Amino acid sequence: MDGLLIDSEPIWLEAAQHTMRKINFKLTEELKQQTTGLACQLFLEYCHKIQPWDTPTFDEMEAEIISYAHAKILSSATAMPGAIDLVKDLHRRGMPLAVASASHMELIEGVLDRLSLRQYFTTWHSGTLEEFTKPHPAVYLSTALKLGVPPQACLAIEDSHAGLQSARSAGMTTISVPAPEVFHHSKFEIADFKLASLAEFDFASLVEVASNRP
Known part of the structure; x- marks a missing residue:
């Protein structure tokens, strides 16, 4: 659905960047390509293996990413071409x-x-x-x-x-x-x-x- 029916992948990336800045984690273009399509929890697990952190918890970060992305997708995202x-x-x-x-x-x-x-x-x-x-x-x-x-x-x-x-x-x-x-x-x-x-x-x-x- 994301990136197929609706142009939401840039919003998910924006939401992830917004949250990951809090732990000084930089999302590279390579990492973005490797994690596109993964559920939020799997995305966080993938990042944690690269650069471990203690706080915030996975659940807290997941909730923030999802809340940010959902609000923006449902208010501004448009359909993908065709x-x-x-x-x-x-x-x-x-x-x-x-x-x-x-x-x-x-x-x-x-x-x-x-x-x-x-x-x-x-x-x-x-x-x-x-x-x-x-x-x-x-x-x-x-x-x-x-x-x-x-x-x-x-x-x-x-x-x-x-x-x-x-x-x-x-x-x-x-x-x-x-x-x-x-x-x-x-x-x-x-x-x-x-x-x-x-x-x-x-x-x-x-x-x-x-x-x-x-």
């Missing part, structure tokens, strides 16, 4: 749609309402409700179960490597839509198909890719 048109087109074609996100349910539902897309989705699910979140496949497996569709019959569209790993591990056909600065990175080549933007999505190509998948 996202709204694609959702409406797939819904018109009768395809059941779901959101499987590492974000909290509050944010998922808030984003769907902000973009006026709630009515097009059959269901949505948060990795925060699972014991393990992305890159673990649990959030995708649970979402497929809620949809009533076998994972192997699902198509997952992801902007992050962690999300891509999650969907592939769940056995789904995958489309990767990486950010421009990492589009040519080899780690996204594990996807069945790759797009520069959702505006490039072509239904006929999707059917061909899915039908040729082993």
Whole structure:
């Protein structure tokens, strides 16, 4: 959802930078690329291994990052290019749609309402409700179960490597839509198909890719 339906990744980065300054932790461009798509708790664990700290606690820092990001996303973030048109087109074609996100349910539902897309989705699910979140496949497996569709019959569209790993591990056909600065990175080549933007999505190509998948 983040960075795919809604242009929220810059806001998450801003929220993380705002909070991490309190422990004099500098978020480099490399670190940003390595942690995009991770749940907040996993992001903090990753940073702690690089530069340990005692206080504030993980829970306190997570709460601050989430509060900052949620407020700004739900008040000012806009849809990613092609996202709204694609959702409406797939819904018109009768395809059941779901959101499987590492974000909290509050944010998922808030984003769907902000973009006026709630009515097009059959269901949505948060990795925060699972014991393990992305890159673990649990959030995708649970979402497929809620949809009533076998994972192997699902198509997952992801902007992050962690999300891509999650969907592939769940056995789904995958489309990767990486950010421009990492589009040519080899780690996204594990996807069945790759797009520069959702505006490039072509239904006929999707059917061909899915039908040729082993």
